[in-house]
Amino acid sequence: MPQTNGERVVADLKRLAEFGRYKTGVHRPTYSAEDVASRQWLAEKFAEAGLDPVIDGIGNVIGRNPRATRRLLVGSHSETQPHGGWLDGALGVIYGLELARAFAADPALAGLGIEPIAWADEEGHYGNMLGSRSFTDALPDSEIEAGRSRDGVPLRAALAEAGFAGRPRERLDPQRYVGYLEAHIEQGDWLDSSGLKIGIVEAIIGNWNYWVTVTGQQNHAGTTQMARRRDAGAGMVRLANRIYDRFAELAGPRTVWTIGRMLLDPNAPSIVPGRAEMQVQFRDTDTAILERFEQALYGLVAEADRAGPCHIEIAPISKSEPAAMDAGFQTLIEQAAERHAPGGHLRMPSGAGHDAQILSRRVRSAMMFVPSLNGISHHWSEDTKEEDIVLGAQVFADAAAAILQAG
Amino acid sequence: MPQTNGERVVADLKRLAEFGRYKTGVHRPTYSAEDVASRQWLAEKFAEAGLDPVIDGIGNVIGRNPRATRRLLVGSHSETQPHGGWLDGALGVIYGLELARAFAADPALAGLGIEPIAWADEEGHYGNMLGSRSFTDALPDSEIEAGRSRDGVPLRAALAEAGFAGRPRERLDPQRYVGYLEAHIEQGDWLDSSGLKIGIVEAIIGNWNYWVTVTGQQNHAGTTQMARRRDAGAGMVRLANRIYDRFAELAGPRTVWTIGRMLLDPNAPSIVPGRAEMQVQFRDTDTAILERFEQALYGLVAEADRAGPCHIEIAPISKSEPAAMDAGFQTLIEQAAERHAPGGHLRMPSGAGHDAQILSRRVRSAMMFVPSLNGISHHWSEDTKEEDIVLGAQVFADAAAAILQAG
Numbered sequence: 023m024p025q026t027n028g029e030r031v032v033a034d035l036k037r038l039a040e041f042g043r044y045k046t047g048v049h050r051p052t053y054s055a056e057d058v059a060s061r062q063w064l065a066e067k068f069a070e071a072g073l074d075p076v077i078d079g080i081g082n083v084i085g086r087n088p089r090a091t092r093r094l095l096v097g098s099h100s101e102t103q104p105h106g107g108w109l110d111g112a113l114g115v116i117y118g119l120e121l122a123r124a125f126a127a128d129p130a131l132a133g134l135g136i137e138p139i140a141w142a143d144e145e146g147h148y149g150n151m152l153g154s155r156s157f158t159d160a161l162p163d164s165e166i167e168a169g170r171s172r173d174g175v176p177l178r179a180a181l182a183e184a185g186f187a188g189r190p191r192e193r194l195d196p197q198r199y200v201g202y203l204e205a206h207i208e209q210g211d212w213l214d215s216s217g218l219k220i221g222i223v224e225a226i227i228g229n230w231n232y233w234v235t236v237t238g239q240q241n242h243a244g245t246t247q248m249a250r251r252r253d254a255g256a257g258m259v260r261l262a263n264r265i266y267d268r269f270a271e272l273a274g275p276r277t278v279w280t281i282g283r284m285l286l287d288p289n290a291p292s293i294v295p296g297r298a299e300m301q302v303q304f305r306d307t308d309t310a311i312l313e314r315f316e317q318a319l320y321g322l323v324a325e326a327d328r329a330g331p332c333h334i335e336i337a338p339i340s341k342s343e344p345a346a347m348d349a350g351f352q353t354l355i356e357q358a359a360e361r362h363a364p365g366g367h368l369r370m371p372s373g374a375g376h377d378a379q380i381l382s383r384r385v386r387s388a389m390m391f392v393p394s395l396n397g398i399s400h401h402w403s404e405d406t407k408e409e410d411i412v413l414g415a416q417v418f419a420d421a422a423a424a425i426l427q428a429g
Numbered sequence: 430m431p432q433t434n435g436e437r438v439v440a441d442l443k444r445l446a447e448f449g450r451y452k453t454g455v456h457r458p459t460y461s462a463e464d465v466a467s468r469q470w471l472a473e474k475f476a477e478a479g480l481d482p483v484i485d486g487i488g489n490v491i492g493r494n495p496r497a498t499r500r501l502l503v504g505s506h507s508e509t510q511p512h513g514g515w516l517d518g519a520l521g522v523i524y525g526l527e528l529a530r531a532f533a534a535d536p537a538l539a540g541l542g543i544e545p546i547a548w549a550d551e552e553g554h555y556g557n558m559l560g561s562r563s564f565t566d567a568l569p570d571s572e573i574e575a576g577r578s579r580d581g582v583p584l585r586a587a588l589a590e591a592g593f594a595g596r597p598r599e600r601l602d603p604q605r606y607v608g609y610l611e612a613h614i615e616q617g618d619w620l621d622s623s624g625l626k627i628g629i630v631e632a633i634i635g636n637w638n639y640w641v642t643v644t645g646q647q648n649h650a651g652t653t654q655m656a657r658r659r660d661a662g663a664g665m666v667r668l669a670n671r672i673y674d675r676f677a678e679l680a681g682p683r684t685v686w687t688i689g690r691m692l693l694d695p696n697a698p699s700i701v702p703g704r705a706e707m708q709v710q711f712r713d714t715d716t717a718i719l720e721r722f723e724q725a726l727y728g729l730v731a732e733a734d735r736a737g738p739c740h741i742e743i744a745p746i747s748k749s750e751p752a753a754m755d756a757g758f759q760t761l762i763e764q765a766a767e768r769h770a771p772g773g774h775l776r777m778p779s780g781a782g783h784d785a786q787i788l789s790r791r792v793r794s795a796m797m798f799v800p801s802l803n804g805i806s807h808h809w810s811e812d813t814k815e816e817d818i819v820l821g822a823q824v825f826a827d828a829a830a831a832i833l834q835a836g
Contacts, residue, residue: 208652209649209651209652210649210652210653210654211653211657212654227651229651229699231698240808241804241806242616242617242780242781242804242806242807243685243687243689243710243712244616244634244636244685244712244779244780244781244782245615245616245617245779245780245781245804245806246617246618246685246780246804247617247619247683247685248677248680248684248685248686250618250804253687255688255689255691256673256688259666259669259670259673259688260670260673262666263666263667263670266663266666266667270655273655276654277655278650278651278653278654278655279655280650280660280698280699280700280701281662281663281666282650282662282693282696282697282698282699282700282701282702283693283696283697283698284662284691284693284696285696286689286690286691289689289690289691289692290689290690291638291687291689291690291708291710291746292636292687292689292710293687293689293807294687294689295689301698303650303698303699305650305651339698372651372652373649373651373652373653374649374651374652375651397648397649397652397653399649399652400649400700401647
């Protein structure tokens with residue numbers, strides 16, 4: 023079995039967190055100077071581990087292993103959310119590096135190779151999982167042309183500034199790999215609140231998103247009689263209230279739904295809102311539940327539109343399908359977890375999206391979670407106990423070895 | 430009876446609208462270059478009418494009439510809302526000017542004088558009815574010190590830039606006037622939708638405003654279980670829904686209520702909102718109804734706070750008391766309206782606030798409305814038929830004469 027070095031893992035994570043340090047977290051948006059420097063540092067670490075590093079035309083950093091006969095691709099993304107956590111993404115990248123080192127150091131694992139990878143822009147600063155979609159031929163050129171940051175910087179300009187423009191983009195050869203493994207912090211509190219150490223991801227949830235637009239009539243809030251109003255804000259509130267009620271009735275045990283964004287126009291205290299918009303999202307691993315929610319949502323919108331007095335429209339924004347993780351890989355991760363943390367593991371869905379959902383369309387894929395303290399995520403205060411980081415690395419390495427050794 | 434010159438009224442209104450013209454409306458915020466120029470133009474017009482014009486330290490423009498023995502103060506505000514209408518405010522100012530001219534031209538009205546006035550900042554670019562409050566000793570210096578525009582420009586700096594700083598502020602001598610009259614466009618559609626020509630304002634509504642703040646827990650919208658969420662957005666929607674229901678039960682025939690402003694934080698599609706705020710407003714001429722609404726609102730907030738899971742707080746922002754207009758003045762305006770537009774007038778409340786509510790605390794005050802086409806207000810497309818503008822001026826002049834001639 024490969025022997026991971028927990029001290030080395032923690033030290034590398036801390037070094038990586040220096041690129042863009044913010045309080046106890048990290049601010050390292052994709053293609054920022056800190057992100058580019060951190061990718062160059064990762065390439066150097068991959069080289070030190072005896073691999074052939076490549077930073078490709080979209081910013082993915084991969085450590086090619088030309089000697090192995092059976093390989094696993096192992097990684098996650100290395101950029102962070104704005105003022106995000108030091109482990110989110112980075113943990114899975116450094117685990118990939120550590121696995122490559124541990125496998126290389128163990129003569130008993132000769133011929134079994136790990137190729138670590140740091141995906142670009144899973145966090146969506148310029149697009150939607152650009153790195154893993156580029157790698158799996160699922161990123162059209164048109165999307166690269168159209169990509170922009172929230173500040174309006176074109177993706178092309180950011181790639182040029184980063185020094186990545188003009189480089190070839192690495193592509194997946196499915197024959198090259200037994201599969202893809204990704205470790206990540208849980209980002210929720212199932213593990214932490216139960217004192218568990220390892221999560222074995224059964225599926226990555228599908229995430230369906232919609233814009234709902236309510237069109238009324240902007241008017242003076244003092245002089246417009248109630249009976250004559252077409253208040254878009256009131257229309258939105260009434261509809262949102264019905265959505266909350268109906269979704270609660272339709273939910274499966276782990277369905278989640280959120281109205282995270284609401285806008286009134288003109289959003290002034292003495293003006294009857296003429297327009298209101300909200301973004302409705304729901305997630306589940308079960309496509310049947312997602313379809314049930316969608317049908318209910320469209321029904322409620324149509325009903326509210328018919329009832330008036332506002333005109334209400336709905337448009338889909340994005341619909342990611344649920345992605346099942348490989349069943350055989352799950353069993354082997356679970357066995358490794360049971361060996362190092364008997365009874366301390368849980369099969370669970372991933373409520374967040376991950377590059378593994380993109381990879382799983384092309385190769386057998388699996389994910390492993392370590393606990394997030396208090397479930398905090400996408401915030402600089404995100405953290406995980408050092409002992410859990412160390413334990414997770416060893417479980418992950420054992421699982422990788424078992425996967426590579428299996429038929 | 431004084432004879433107004435309708436052509437002159439319309440021509441002066443059109444000339445005034447040149448200061449800051451925007452499409453068919455006007456963009457003339459208080460103390461902007463256009464506003465300052467328009468006030469200088471008004472002062473010149475007051476001088477041409479034989480009055481002694483003063484632009485005071487807050488920007489009010491008054492035409493003093495030293496010769497009259499009985500006087501009415503007649504006017505409105507001259508600045509506009511951003512990209513607002515050409516008549517809102519301006520109409521009442523030009524009517525004041527026209528009345529001054531008509532009275533001066535009629536030997537039968539010798540000794541009866543009109544002092545026209547253009548108030549500063551009724552529209553609240555830098556404060557709350559600054560001009561009329563300054564004039565009635567209801568504007569503390571501390572508020573002048575603290576005043577700022579939405580863009581953060583201090584009121585003091587704006588007054589200095591306008592050239593008004595250091596001038597004395599004119600103050601009301603209640604003995605000087607029989608009362609105050611203000612004409613305005615209705616800003617609603619009671620008159621227009623009924624084909625009526627003149628509104629006689631019975632009272633200006635009280636306008637009570639509150640901030641409601643919902644505090645939950647910001648979290649990842651994919652990984653946070655529904656049962657553990659404290660979603661501030663959902664808390665706000667649930668509460669707003671109850672507020673709409675309850676207010677409809679409590680309303681008087683002309684009560685209006687509005688939630689015009691809502692904010693989610695961080696207002697991102699994949700983040701459970703940690704904080705939500707909304708501004709709740711209601712208006713009525715009846716203080717008993719306002720108190721009933723306030724009690725219900727506080728009750729609903731307390732109930733929602735107790736029920737959880739979010740913490741909900743409420744704080745008052747402002748509460749203007751309803752202001753009754755002088756009953757004797759109303760009768761005389763109604764008689765003048767009946768003379769020129771038999772059956773074409775209506776007693777009604779003013780749903781919007783006006784300088785007359787400030788003046789009414791110190792002198793007998795009244796307001797007269799002319800129709801707003803389709804009730805549009807605070808928008809550049811606001812308009813009134815020219816024949817209604819002309820008719821309104823004559824009714825207003827007749828009413829002023831009757832008021833000055835009455836005991």
